[in-house]
Amino acid sequence: MPDVTLYNYELDENSYRVRLLLSMLGLTWKTVAVDMFPGREETKQPMLALNPRGTLPLLAEGDLTISGPEAILSYLAKAHDPARGWLPQECAAFGQVAMWLHFSATDLAPAIAARLKALFETGGHETHLRAGARKAFRIMDDHMTFRHFDGAEWFVGHGPTLADLTLFPSFALSRDYGIDHDEFPALRRWIRRFRGLSGFQTMPGIPDYH
Numbered sequence: 001m002p003d004v005t006l007y008n009y010e011l012d013e014n015s016y017r018v019r020l021l022l023s024m025l026g027l028t029w030k031t032v033a034v035d036m037f038p039g040r041e042e043t044k045q046p047m048l049a050l051n052p053r054g055t056l057p058l059l060a061e062g063d064l065t066i067s068g069p070e071a072i073l074s075y076l077a078k079a080h081d082p083a084r085g086w087l088p089q090e091c092a093a094f095g096q097v098a099m100w101l102h103f104s105a106t107d108l109a110p111a112i113a114a115r116l117k118a119l120f121e122t123g124g125h126e127t128h129l130r131a132g133a134r135k136a137f138r139i140m141d142d143h144m145t146f147r148h149f150d151g152a153e154w155f156v157g158h159g160p161t162l163a164d165l166t167l168f169p170s171f172a173l174s175r176d177y178g179i180d181h182d183e184f185p186a187l188r189r190w191i192r193r194f195r196g197l198s199g200f201q202t203m204p205g206i207p208d209y210h
Helices: 013-024 069-080 091-106 109-120 126-149 162-172 185-195
Strands: 004-008 030-033 058-061 064-067
Touching: 004 013, 013 069, 013 109, 013 162, 058 069, 064 069, 069 091, 069 162, 091 162, 109 126, 109 162, 126 162, 126 185, 162 185
Parallel strands: 004 030
Antiparallel strands: 004 058, 058 064
């Protein structure tokens, strides 16, 4: 039996982030399905006994339990990537990856909320959420445009890192609430490259981009 257990909702964007890294690291894991919509099971006992924050995803390995996608991704990269590619150790690259992980948790919050509103009729003002998502994607697209001018293909350094992995789902899933990917050509090129990585797995809503 695998020692890693992921408490997961299949359509949850943050759960998908963790599944992506688990797969790309070549790990095996057990999935425990949590009824996030409509059941809100993550906010009820016994899930609250495991994670008092009442959020998904939740990862358990041995006696360790971690919540929060950024914390989980950082832990998995530190614990299971001896090459240190996903979480670089060089100070400048480490800081830049941490910056994009923070961006994912903050600036991309409107994108995550806009998708949830479109799929599950959750709260929030649709127009404002979509505008916030576009603002974040514009920052990302501009960054990758300048990176392309410098001959680089990834958000940080010369290979994929947690920066790319944490940013990928929000943009890739944004057509669920009406974002036209043609508005962001640099991101379109980037997600094609990301889809070609070993261990990539998709989920409903991710475009093919043949």
